[in-house]
Amino acid sequence: MEIQQSLNHLKKWPSQEAATKLKWKKILFHTKSKSETPPEEFLCPVSRSLMFDPVIVSSGHSFERASVEACKNHNFTPQLPDGTTPDFSTLIPNLALKSAILKWCQTTQTPPPHPNTNLVPTPTQKPKPSHKDSIFNQNPLHHAETETPIRPTHLYSSSEESIATTSASTPPLQLSTRPSCCYSPSSPSSSELEPATTPEEEQITLSLKNPDPHVVEEALASLRNLTRVREETRLQLCTPRVLSALRSLLLSKHATVQVNALASLVNLSLERANKVKIVRSGMVPPLIEVLKNGSSEAQEHGAGALFSLSLDDDNKTAIGVLGGLAPLLHMLRSDSELTRHDSALALYHLSLVQSNRSKMVKLGSVPLLLRMVKSGHMTGRVLLILGNLGSGSDGRAAMLDAGVAECLVGLLSRTELTGSTRESCLAVMYALSHGGLRFKAVAKAAGVVEVLQKVEVRSERGRHKVRKILEVMRAKEVEEEDVDWEELLDSGLGCRTRSRLVGGFDESTANSAEF
Missing domain, CATH: 1.25.10 (Leucine-rich Repeat Variant)
Structure with missing residues (x-):
């Protein structure tokens, strides 16, 4: 009709x-001509984009070099469609595949792939100043409102990333910048200094690794309270040792331990300087597992953590590559209103990136x-x-x-x-x-x-x-x-x-x- x-x-x-x-x-x-659809072997199995610098790994698979580096730096091993897992111990440039991709692009008049610089922030890279994460609401019962920039006025090919940039001539969006599961006030983050080891951090780290569950519960309750309102504490305690201890507790069988570990992680993620560190510490895979199999309260904090981490441009592509889109989409049907809202906000920020948009459509x-x-x-x-x-x-x-x-x-x-x-x-x-x-x-x-x-x-x-x-x-x-x-x-x-x-x-x- x-x-x-x-x-x-x-x-x-x-x-x-x-x-x-x-x-x-x-x-x-x-909808899309077959001639525009690249052959499957030209696409990176992780990013699903045309490969700019294809490499052969030890297991014989071909990947985009940046994707391999992202997986290694985020302690993540992807599972391929055939059920196998790749071996990233050795990388060999695949010059023949690169030549074939460029020839296909020329034949089909498709824009050639470009290097993806957003997958792997270098270890020495400091978080870029961002106005999105600098204004928090002083009302502990509501989301903070701040500016979210408009996308650029041009689109990219499937291998490029469309990261949000500020438009001076266009009023920005007004969106929350804190997860719904956070109820405490926070002040703007201005420090770029690396946190130094302190007796407080030493004591919390040892307590989190204690075999006695009661000691761990007390340490997590203390960490959750310390990071709720004190900005300097969030910066000092976001260290590799503390994050490593927290990561092992996110999937704890003890409900109280898991929830307090997740809540502490959300508090740490409120500081702009901490967001990339948290993703690089390997937190995204256990957070995804929480969304899939956690309790309702755990899922609330898990969605809040991913939303908070998605505010940083350097994390957007990594979260998509590590598999965060599918569980967030599933959480839109959660019984918890807080989980639904934080999942929707996370998906909004993640969908500012072209590769994530393509994945979401396919999902x-x-x-x-x-x-x-x-x-x-x-x-x-x-x-x-x-x-x-x-x-x-x-x-x-x-x-x-x-x-x-x-x-x-x-x-x-x-x-x-x-x-x-x-x-x-x-x-x-x-x-x-x-x-x-x-x-x-x-x-x-x-x-x-x-x-x-x-x-x-x-x-x-x-x-x-x-x-x-x-x-x-x-x-x-x-x-x-x-x-x-x-x-x-x-x-x-x-x-x-x-x-x-x-x-x-x-x-x-x-x-x-x-x-």
């Missing part, structure tokens, strides 16, 4: 009779998020995640397949919709509008033009998005009669080329949303 309605609308467009209609049908169902996140929007559950935060996913072609295709455009039209038609939710809907629709002719056909059938003409938008950014979407919908569908559409479809460039011809948009324009 929707396809027929779309074709009825297309009758007003420049006619090319039956052959043209057939080509339009191909476009409606065209089936779009249908799950759409169901949450339809049910009215955490609509604002879920729309922000969808806005991030819509900045990539694979995410837009999945969203159009799932019916996100029709759902957004239904939401925008509601008079009781809040202003922030309306702005988020427009941001997602704006991201989808870069989907070219396929979006236009779906949007016409859904009546997006009529709804946008009636919707009340107060902010200038929202009105700008409405104007741009309407320009896409009203632009001429065919500006050159001699375009060989069949050749474009066969080359895998049809949707992208037509989107440039239609409305002046292309893949270089990224979605930006405000909350």
